[in-house]
Amino acid sequence: MGSKWAGGLLIGALCVASTAHAENSGKPTLDSVSKQVMCMCGGCVAPLNQCPHLDCGTKAEMKAFIQKEISEGKSETLILQDLTQRYGVGVLTAPPAKGFNLAVWILPGVGLMIGLAGVVVIVRRWRGQPSARAAPAAPPMDPKVLAAVEEEMKSARLG
Amino acid sequence: MNQVGSVGLIAALAFAAFAVVAGAVGGRFRSLRVTRSAEHATLGFFAMITLAVVALEYMILTNDFHNAYVAEHSNRDLLTYYKVAALWAGQEGSLLFWTWLLSIYGALVVWLNRRKNRQLMPYVVSVLMGTGAFFSLLVFFVANPFQELTLATPAGQQAFAPPDGNGLNPLLQYHPMVIHPPMLYLGYVGMVVPFAFAMAALITRQLGDNWIRTTRRWTMVPWMLLGCGILLGGNWAYAVLGWGGYWGWDPVENASLLPWLSGTAFLHSVMIQEKRGMMKVWNVVLVILTFFLSIFGTFLTRSGIVSSVHAFAQSGIGPFFAVFIAIILVFSLSLLFLRLDHLKSENKLDSMVSRESGFLFNNWILLALVFAVFWGTLFPVISKAVQNVTVTVGAPFFNKVAIPMGLLLLLLTGAGPLLAWRKTSFQSLKRNFTLPLIVALVAGVALLVEGVRDLYAWMTFFLSAFVAVCVLGEFWKGARTRMRTAGENFAQAIYNLTMRNTRRYGGYVVHLGIVLLFIGFAGQAFKAETKGLVQEGDLLRVKNYLLRCEALTTGDSPNYEYTRALFSVTKNGRAFASMHPERRFYKASQQPTSYVAIHPTLSEDLYVVLAGMDPDTGKGIVQVFVNPLVMWVWIGGVVTLLGTLLALVPSRVEREMAELRSAQELAVEANDGF
Numbered sequence: 001m002g003s004k005w006a007g008g009l010l011i012g013a014l015c016v017a018s019t020a021h022a023e024n025s026g027k028p029t030l031d032s033v034s035k036q037v038m039c040m041c042g043g044c045v046a047p048l049n050q051c052p053h054l055d056c057g058t059k060a061e062m063k064a065f066i067q068k069e070i071s072e073g074k075s076e077t078l079i080l081q082d083l084t085q086r087y088g089v090g091v092l093t094a095p096p097a098k099g100f101n102l103a104v105w106i107l108p109g110v111g112l113m114i115g116l117a118g119v120v121v122i123v124r125r126w127r128g129q130p131s132a133r134a135a136p137a138a139p140p141m142d143p144k145v146l147a148a149v150e151e152e153m154k155s156a157r158l159g
Numbered sequence: 160m161n162q163v164g165s166v167g168l169i170a171a172l173a174f175a176a177f178a179v180v181a182g183a184v185g186g187r188f189r190s191l192r193v194t195r196s197a198e199h200a201t202l203g204f205f206a207m208i209t210l211a212v213v214a215l216e217y218m219i220l221t222n223d224f225h226n227a228y229v230a231e232h233s234n235r236d237l238l239t240y241y242k243v244a245a246l247w248a249g250q251e252g253s254l255l256f257w258t259w260l261l262s263i264y265g266a267l268v269v270w271l272n273r274r275k276n277r278q279l280m281p282y283v284v285s286v287l288m289g290t291g292a293f294f295s296l297l298v299f300f301v302a303n304p305f306q307e308l309t310l311a312t313p314a315g316q317q318a319f320a321p322p323d324g325n326g327l328n329p330l331l332q333y334h335p336m337v338i339h340p341p342m343l344y345l346g347y348v349g350m351v352v353p354f355a356f357a358m359a360a361l362i363t364r365q366l367g368d369n370w371i372r373t374t375r376r377w378t379m380v381p382w383m384l385l386g387c388g389i390l391l392g393g394n395w396a397y398a399v400l401g402w403g404g405y406w407g408w409d410p411v412e413n414a415s416l417l418p419w420l421s422g423t424a425f426l427h428s429v430m431i432q433e434k435r436g437m438m439k440v441w442n443v444v445l446v447i448l449t450f451f452l453s454i455f456g457t458f459l460t461r462s463g464i465v466s467s468v469h470a471f472a473q474s475g476i477g478p479f480f481a482v483f484i485a486i487i488l489v490f491s492l493s494l495l496f497l498r499l500d501h502l503k504s505e506n507k508l509d510s511m512v513s514r515e516s517g518f519l520f521n522n523w524i525l526l527a528l529v530f531a532v533f534w535g536t537l538f539p540v541i542s543k544a545v546q547n548v549t550v551t552v553g554a555p556f557f558n559k560v561a562i563p564m565g566l567l568l569l570l571l572t573g574a575g576p577l578l579a580w581r582k583t584s585f586q587s588l589k590r591n592f593t594l595p596l597i598v599a600l601v602a603g604v605a606l607l608v609e610g611v612r613d614l615y616a617w618m619t620f621f622l623s624a625f626v627a628v629c630v631l632g633e634f635w636k637g638a639r640t641r642m643r644t645a646g647e648n649f650a651q652a653i654y655n656l657t658m659r660n661t662r663r664y665g666g667y668v669v670h671l672g673i674v675l676l677f678i679g680f681a682g683q684a685f686k687a688e689t690k691g692l693v694q695e696g697d698l699l700r701v702k703n704y705l706l707r708c709e710a711l712t713t714g715d716s717p718n719y720e721y722t723r724a725l726f727s728v729t730k731n732g733r734a735f736a737s738m739h740p741e742r743r744f745y746k747a748s749q750q751p752t753s754y755v756a757i758h759p760t761l762s763e764d765l766y767v768v769l770a771g772m773d774p775d776t777g778k779g780i781v782q783v784f785v786n787p788l789v790m791w792v793w794i795g796g797v798v799t800l801l802g803t804l805l806a807l808v809p810s811r812v813e814r815e816m817a818e819l820r821s822a823q824e825l826a827v828e829a830n831d832g833f
C-alpha cells in the first residue's frame with residue numbers, strides 16, 4: 001500500500017508540475033515573440049528566431065514589425081494577434097486552442113488516457129487468467145553465490 | 160557510366176523480384192535448393208546496387224557533369240569527402256543510397272543466418288527483397304540518378320555538360336553531415352530486418368522464443384544507429400543553423416524520433432516475452448509499427464507533404480510511398496490477425512508492482528509520446544485538408560506535450576530495473592528506493608538553495624539524481640557480492656559482473672546515458688543571449704563573458720568567400736578564448752551561410768554567430784549565446800552508444816546457449832530434410 005502511495009505521489013507531482021508550469025509572462029522582447037512565430041519567407045520553414053537564411057528579407061521585415069509593436073508598448077498577446085492578422089494563423093508556431101485546432105491539443109491527452117485504459121484492461125486480463133504453463137525451473141545456483149545471497153538477505157533483514 | 164548505373168539498377172530489380180518469388184516458393188515447398196537460390200539472388204541484388212552506387216560516385220568524383228544529378232549536387236572545388244557525401248544530398252541519390260544500405264543488410268542477414276533460422280529464412284528473404292524491389296523500382300523509374308543532361312538544339316536534344324556544377328547545399332557542408340545521413344539511414348533501413356523476421360515467424364507459425372531472440376539483436380543495431388543519426392543531426396543543427404539550439408521539433412526531426420521511440424518500446428517489452436512469455440501480440444505490433452514509422456519517416460522527408468528546414472530533397476514520390484505503406488499495413492496486420500491464436504500469453508501478471516508492469520507503463524508512455532509527436536507532425540496536413548487553413552505545429556506544442564511524458568519516462572528509467580520480476584515486496588521497494596530518494600531530495604533542496612526555479616529543470620535534476628543512484632547502486636551491489644564471494648577487487652568485480660551479463664549491465668549504462676541526455680536538455684532553461692552590431696574594438700557582454708571584436712576581415716577560398724570576425728573573450732575578467740565566427744558565401748550555389756564559433760566546456764558553451772553585415776553601418780551583426788550543459792547531451796549520446804554496444808556483446812553464458820541452440824536447430828532441420 002505504501003509503495004502505491006509513494007508511486008502515486010511521485011506521478012501526481014509530475015502531473016501537477018506539467019500543468020503548473022507556465023511561460024514567462026514578463027514584458028515582451030523581440031526574442032520572446034520571435035520564438036512563437038514562424039519566418040514567413042516560405043523558404044526556411046523555421047521559427048523566426050531560428051531562420052538560418054542570413055539574407056532573409058522577410059525575417060528582417062517581421063523583426064522590424066515586432067520591434068515597432070514592442071516600442072509602442074503592446075503586450076505579447078496583442079503583438080501575436082497583429083501578426084496573425086497580417087500573415088494568417090500559420091504564422092504562429094502552435095495553433096490557438098479553439099475550433100478545429102483544439103483537436104491538436106486535446107488528442108495527445110485523450111491518447112494518453114486511452115493508453116492507460118488499455119494498460120488497465122490488459123493488467124486485469126492478465127491477473128484474471130490462469131498460467132498457461134508452469135514457470136520453468138530455475139537453473140541450479142552456484143553454492144558460493146547462494147551463500148552470498150543468503151548472507152545479503154540476512155544482513156538486510158537485520159539492518 | 161550512366162549506362163553502367165542503369166544496368167546495375169535493372170539487374171538489381173530482377174534479382175530482387177526473383178528473390179521474392181523464390182523465397183516464397185522455397186518456404187512453401189520446403190526446398191533448400193530454391194531457398195538457397197533466393198539467398199544468392201539477395202547477394203546478387205547487393206552486388207548490382209553496389210555497382211550502381213560506384214558508378215554514381217565515380218561520376219561525382221570525376222566531375223562528370225553530363226550527369227544531371229552530379230551537375231545539380233556537386234562542383235569542381237568541392238572537398239573530396241563532401242563529394243562522396245553528395246551521393247545522398249539529393250532525392251535520386253539518397254533513394255539509391257537507401258536501397259544500397261538495404262542490400263547490405265540483406266546480404267548480412269543471408270550470410271549470418273546461413274546455418275540458422277533456416278525455416279524462417281525463405282520468408283525473411285522474400286520480405287527483405289520485396290522492400291528492395293520497391294525501392295529499386297522507385298530509383299529506376301521515378302527518381303533515376305543516371306539521367307543525362309540534354310540541351311534542346313535545332314538538331315534535337317543533345318548531350319550537354321556545364322563547365323561546373325551547382326555545388327552541394329552549403330548547409331550540408333559540415334563534417335558530421337558526412338556521417339549523419341548514413342547513420343540515420345542505417346537506422347531507418349535496419350528496421351526492415353526485425354519486420355522481415357516477424358513476418359516470417361507469423362507465416363511459418365514459428366512464434367516461439369527464437370524469432371524474438373534474433374529480432375532483438377537486429378533491432379538494437381538500427382536503434383543504436385538511428386540514435387546516433389538523431390544526435391549527429393542535432394549536432395549539425397547546433398553548429399550550422401546558428402540559432403543556438405540542437406532540436407526544434409521540425410517534422411523531419413520528429414520523423415526520425417518516432418521509430419526510435421517505438422523501437423525503444425519494443426526493446427523493453429521484448430524482455431517480458433523472453434522471460435515470461437507475455438505480450439506476444441504487442442511485440443509483433445511494435446515491430447510492425449517501428450517499420451511503418453521508418454518508411455513513414457523516409458516518406459515524410461522525401462515527399463514534401465510537410466514543410467521542413469531539413470527537406471533537402473523532395474519530389475512527387477509521395478503516392479508511391481503511400482501505396483507501399485498501405486500494402487505493408489494490410490499485409491502485416493492481416494497476417495497478425497490470422498495468427499492471433501498462436502500468440503496467447505503463457506503467464507499471468509502476479510502483481511501490479513513488478514518488472515512486467517514497469518515495462519507496461521514504460522510502453523504506455525513511449526507509445527503515447529509516439530502518438531503525440533505523430534499527431535502534431537501531421538496536424539498541419541490534416542488541418543489543410545479539413546479546414547483549408549495552413550497551421551504550424553512547432554516547439555511550443557511539442558514541449559508542452561513531450562516534457563511531462565519525458566519526465567515520467569526518466570522516472571521509470573530508474574525505478575523499472577529495480578522492480579523484481581513477478582512481484583516486488585514492500586521490503587524490497589524500501590531497501591532499493593530509500594537511498595536514491597534521499598539523494599534526490601538532498602540534490603533537489605541544494606538546487607533550490609542555489610536558485611534553480613525553473614520547475615521542469617528542477618524536476619529533471621531531481622529525477623536524474625534519483626535514477627543515477629538507482630543505476631549505480633545496481634553496479635555497487637553486484638560488485639560487492641562478487642568482492643565477497645570471489646575475492647575480486649572492485650575493478651575486477653565490476654568487469655566480471657558486466658561481462659557475465661552484458662545485456663543487463665549494458666542496459667544500465669544506456670540508462671545512465673539517458674540521464675546525462677536529460678541533464679543536457681535541462682540546461683536549455685538557463686540559456687542567455689545577446690545581440691549587437693560590432694566593428695573593431697567594440698565590446699559585447701553576456702553573463703560573465705566579455706567579447707572584444709579584434710578584427711573583421713574578408714577572405715577567399717576556392718569554394719567560398721568569407722567575412723570573419725575575430726573576438727578575444729574574457730570570463731570574469733580573465734582571458735578565456737579566441738573565437739572567430741564566419742559568414743560564408745558559396746560561389747557555386749550562390750548561397751550565404753554562417754560558420755558558428757563554439758567554445759564548449761562541461762558547464763556551458765559560448766556560441767558566437769556572425770549573422771551578417773549591417774548594410775547601413777557596415778558593422779557585423781553578431782549573436783552570442785551562453786548554452787549551459789549542452790556538452791552533456793553529446794556525452795550522454797556517447798554513453799548511450801557505448802551501453803548499447805556493451806549490451807550487444809554476447810555474454811559467456813549467452814554464447815554457450817547460442818551454440819547449443821544452433822546445433823539443435825540444425826539437427827531438427829536435417830531431420831525435416833530442409
